[in-house]
Amino acid sequence: MRFVFRMLSLGMLVLAIMAATLDAIQSVAASAPILTPLAVAWSAASPESIAFVADTLMNRVHPALWDPAALWVLSQPAAIVLLVVALLLWMIGYKRRRFAGRFTA
Incomplete structure (x- = not known):
């Protein structure tokens, strides 16, 4: 299940970057900040x-x-909402490290 959540997080991150890129292009063209x-x-x-x-x-x-x-x-704004969703999905799929360390018995 972690893999599924991490892949969904990656998809949301890609969509957020696409939305932010489109907003940046529109903002430069209009010489004013535009957030869709x-x-x-x-x-x-x-x-x-x-x-x-x-x-x-x-x-x-x-x-x-x-x-x-x-x-x-x-x-x-779409980019911010998608970034938050990507972060939440990544947090769900995150694997915690062991407290004692990697080489303990």
């Missing part, structure tokens, strides 16, 4: 999946999860 919200990036990539997630959260889980929590996350 996660909702805009997600709806451009896959509008059906964002509608599915919204429907699932509102109808099957709890409507209060969509209004304050999910809408706040979707309004944040």
Whole structure:
């Protein structure tokens, strides 16, 4: 399972770098900082999946999860949200080192 979480973390990190690169290119072209919200990036990539997630959260889980929590996350910059998700997935898949050391019996 650690391998799966670490690979998912790597995928999220790649997506975060791509989003940050696109924001940097747009910022240089506009001569002003531009940060693309996660909702805009997600709806451009896959509008059906964002509608599915919204429907699932509102109808099957709890409507209060969509209004304050999910809408706040979707309004944040895509690169930052993806970096946080990558960090959380990496932390789940992290293997702790032994306390005593490598060569103890």
